[in-house]
Amino acid sequence: AQSVTQPDIHITVSEGASLELRCNYSYGATPYLFWYVQSPGQGLQLLLKYFSGDTLVQGIKGFEAEFKRSQSSFNLRKPSVHWSDAAEYFCAVAPFSGGYNKLIFGAGTRLAVHP
Amino acid sequence: DVKVTQSSRYLVKRTGEKVFLECVQDMDHENMFWYRQDPGLGLRLIYFSYDVKMKEKGDIPEGYSVSREKKERFSLILESASTNQTSMYLCASSFEGGTYEQYFGPGTRLTVT
Numbered sequence: 074a075q076s077v078t079q080p081d082i083h084i085t086v087s088e089g090a091s092l093e094l095r096c097n098y099s100y101g102a103t104p105y106l107f108w109y110v111q112s113p114g115q116g117l118q119l120l121l122k123y124f125s126g127d128t129l130v131q132g133i134k135g136f137e138a139e140f141k142r143s144q145s146s147f148n149l150r151k152p153s154v155h156w157s158d159a160a161e162y163f164c165a166v167a168p169f170s171g172g173y174n175k176l177i178f179g180a181g182t183r184l185a186v187h188p
Numbered sequence: 189d190v191k192v193t194q195s196s197r198y199l200v201k202r203t204g205e206k207v208f209l210e211c212v213q214d215m216d217h218e219n220m221f222w223y224r225q226d227p228g229l230g231l232r233l234i235y236f237s238y239d240v241k242m243k244e245k246g247d248i249p250e251g252y253s254v255s256r257e258k259k260e261r262f263s264l265i266l267e268s269a270s271t272n273q274t275s276m277y278l279c280a281s282s283f284e285g286g287t288y289e290q291y292f293g294p295g296t297r298l299t300v301t
Binding site: 107117118119122176178179 | 293
């Protein structure tokens with residue numbers, strides 16, 4: 074079945090530490106890939122997206138993500154986490170198909186940042 | 189900047205009431221979406237619309253209906269609210285044939301008692 078998996082439900086890091094959030098998908102062809110962030114009580118904000126080309130994409134707020142076709146993964150990284158990065162992070166895919174750009178979301182990873 | 193607004197941030201309704209959640213976008217997007225967000229389940233698509241008066245069921249349409257009479261406005265309707273519809277509801281919009289990027293509203297937290 075087609076799915077998006079975020080294996081880590083909760084992650085806690087110290088401020089200044091590096092961060093990697095995992096995302097795996099299972100689709101026949103490479104979909105379009107996204108990472109969104111949701112701060113408490115807010116809607117979702119797009120961090121970055123991958124369609125084609127360079128497999129390392131840069132986003133806002135100092136985040137980057139790397140697409141690895143062989144592993145069907147699109148992991149999000151940040152070299153030094155700030156307290157304001159505490160939020161919930163969602164990986165999403167837009168499967169390659171004709172249609173209306175529906176997104177399939179993972180269950181999310183909640184990030185806590187210790188001072 | 190794209191702006192997607194939702195009529196209420198918080199809503200409390202009683203079981204059996206008819207509930208309207210409204211969403212407005214200001215970027216002339218063709219596509220609009222309603223999602224439901226529950227802990228541990230991520231976002232699940234309820235309905236989407238790809239044009240005025242056009243709609244298609246998402247993954248969890250049961251108990252919901254939608255209306256899109258104008259391009260900028262997409263309404264989600266709970267015909268008879270039930271306690272299992274207590275959730276966060278998120279509206280989003282996107283260009284047709286664009287980069288598949290969806291823009292989200294702030295969400296409506298609905299409690300059905």
